Amino acid sequence: xxxxxxxxxAVDLGRRYRRGWALQNCSFALPAGRIAGLVGPNGAGKSxxxxxxxxxxxxxxxxxxxxxxxxxxxxxxxxAFLAQDKPLYRKFTVDEMLRAGRALxxxxxxxxxxxxxxxxxxxxxxxxxTLSGGQRTRVALAVAFGRRPALLMxxxxxxxxxPLAREEVMQTVLSEVRQTGMTALISSxxxxxxxxxxxxxxxxxxxxxxxxxxxxxxxxxHRVLTGPRHVGGHGVPAAAIVESRADGDREVLLVRGxxxxxxxxxxQSAPTLEALAMAYLRSSSPSRVPRRSEVAA
Amino acid sequence: MIWVAWxxxxxxxxxxxxxxxxxxALLAFFRFDALExxxxxxxxxxxxxxxxxxxxxxxxxxxxxxxxxVSVVPxxxxxxxxxxxxxxxxxxxxxxxxxxxxIFALSQGVRRGRWWATKLVVAGVPVIGAVAxxxxxxxxxxxxxxxxxxxRMMTPGFETQGLVVAAYAALAFALGATVGLLARNxxxxxxxxxxxxVVFVAGVGAGARPMYLDPVEKRGSVTAGAAIGSGRGGxxxxxxxxxxxxxxxxxxxxxxxxxxxxxxxxxxxxxxxLERQGIATVSARxxxxxxxxxxxxxxxxxxxxxxxxxxxxxxxxxxxxxx
Numbered sequence: 257x258x259x260x261x262x263x264x265x266a267v268d269l270g271r272r273y274r275r276g277w278a279l280q281n282c283s284f285a286l287p288a289g290r291i292a293g294l295v296g297p298n299g300a301g302k303s304x305x306x307x308x309x310x311x312x313x314x315x316x317x318x319x320x321x322x323x324x325x326x327x328x329x330x331x332x333x334x335x336a337f338l339a340q341d342k343p344l345y346r347k348f349t350v351d352e353m354l355r356a357g358r359a360l361x362x363x364x365x366x367x368x369x370x371x372x373x374x375x376x377x378x379x380x381x382x383x384x385x386t387l388s389g390g391q392r393t394r395v396a397l398a399v400a401f402g403r404r405p406a407l408l409m410x411x412x413x414x415x416x417x418x419p420l421a422r423e424e425v426m427q428t429v430l431s432e433v434r435q436t437g438m439t440a441l442i443s444s445x446x447x448x449x450x451x452x453x454x455x456x457x458x459x460x461x462x463x464x465x466x467x468x469x470x471x472x473x474x475x476x477x478h479r480v481l482t483g484p485r486h487v488g489g490h491g492v493p494a495a496a497i498v499e500s501r502a503d504g505d506r507e508v509l510l511v512r513g514x515x516x517x518x519x520x521x522x523x524q525s526a527p528t529l530e531a532l533a534m535a536y537l538r539s540s541s542p543s544r545v546p547r548r549s550e551v552a553a
Numbered sequence: 554m555i556w557v558a559w560x561x562x563x564x565x566x567x568x569x570x571x572x573x574x575x576x577x578a579l580l581a582f583f584r585f586d587a588l589e590x591x592x593x594x595x596x597x598x599x600x601x602x603x604x605x606x607x608x609x610x611x612x613x614x615x616x617x618x619x620x621x622x623v624s625v626v627p628x629x630x631x632x633x634x635x636x637x638x639x640x641x642x643x644x645x646x647x648x649x650x651x652x653x654x655x656i657f658a659l660s661q662g663v664r665r666g667r668w669w670a671t672k673l674v675v676a677g678v679p680v681i682g683a684v685a686x687x688x689x690x691x692x693x694x695x696x697x698x699x700x701x702x703x704x705r706m707m708t709p710g711f712e713t714q715g716l717v718v719a720a721y722a723a724l725a726f727a728l729g730a731t732v733g734l735l736a737r738n739x740x741x742x743x744x745x746x747x748x749x750x751v752v753f754v755a756g757v758g759a760g761a762r763p764m765y766l767d768p769v770e771k772r773g774s775v776t777a778g779a780a781i782g783s784g785r786g787g788x789x790x791x792x793x794x795x796x797x798x799x800x801x802x803x804x805x806x807x808x809x810x811x812x813x814x815x816x817x818x819x820x821x822x823x824x825x826x827l828e829r830q831g832i833a834t835v836s837a838r839x840x841x842x843x844x845x846x847x848x849x850x851x852x853x854x855x856x857x858x859x860x861x862x863x864x865x866x867x868x869x870x871x872x873x874x875x876x
Contacts, residue, residue: 310660331660339660343653345561356557360661403661 580694642729704793
């Protein structure tokens, strides 16, 4: 795979703060054209990874390459990043915000940005600070898409939105991504948001990459085994077991690799993306078992 | 980037210019008012008590007429520059960090050095320029009131006139911008700006200002009215000079000490007290009003260098750490 086929590549990337490592030994290569879900609980290192990709945060170890270029001091011209709280100048009108986008970017597609604002039904003379969360996100996206990016990074874009706005925002993003063929990396601690649109999964927990790859491949590589609950009954090597947990009087295993016939008395099935991710998240954190509602709701 | 920075600072800049305009208008009004008073009382052009025309009684009457104005205006001129500098500087970066908008600006196509410099220039230059105009307006507006203000060499006359007014505003601006950039909190930046500002300005005033030039030394005999505070009008130190030291000599020219606290109420004036202590000659060292602009240049230079060093510290901090 050549570098132009890789939208975002991290090699041994790490960042240490005073309180410890936020991200460590992070290596992956996101192929161009994917819609990638960056999934993990709060504090997993998702924002740290994105900040380093924009060049605004210096890595402690390793490198990160955006569209084949290492980010140093500034953001790659074809990368658009929308931070978690969707920072915009509150005192500006929407029109002035677009003008700021034009002033701050050497290549700027004003017509495109304006069309997105019109589609969102936001008034151009409205002050940014008075917009609802959904409108504000749509304006922030219009500014991001005005850059005509090849790689889009959204940090928790849906976190503060109501269900209707979530759907609208996600549709806006996906239609733009599909029309332009850009690569998207969208972080969320809510798995359900990611399951439908994403065809690539990057799973972070406690500052480490636990899973990275194309969704169909990941699903094909894993299977769920359900059987009676007694030790050693399944005969699966311990190294292949991602997670083992009790469900009533039955035992549920997520197993990597293998295939073929299930052990006698065991039922075998393909995992859903959510089940797969949940199993990795739970196994990554023995001290803290995330509740289903917390991670997957 | 210039447009973005201007749009962010627009309201504040207009308010700053408006305030400076109002105070300048006040200064102009009282300049013409004082000139009119001097003219109508026959003491036109008198800057201090002098023999013949600028009599002490006429000048003291003039002083009591304008005392209220002259006691209020220096407060205004001391506070306004530091406040304008602080309000322009402290939120400049701190508010961006608080609201996360620095991430927006810096993830667009603008490099951090340019973002930093553009914001500093757009926010700082107009405010400091306006305050410079205020300093010159104060010099011009308070000149006829020289006697009432005790001149422009001593505190607060020196700090509220001339070039240092703008230099102090620049210092407050640089302090605010840099602390805001490093602390990333507007309230902390403002508090630290005020505290550090007082330390710097008081430090420069007490530590460096007396040394800009050697003081002038003048001697005179007590009987001729040379003593400071003499009512005879022949004091060795002009009213508007900054006295930094004095010595006393007896009739044979030997230096003696003078104890002002032993002056008695029976002493009708300063001369009888001096003579009772055997003092015949007084000598004083002082910085005369003629050196005003040289002092202003020296102090402005020092303060501006401190300001630029502070800005440099901020730039270095920005280079080291961004998010």
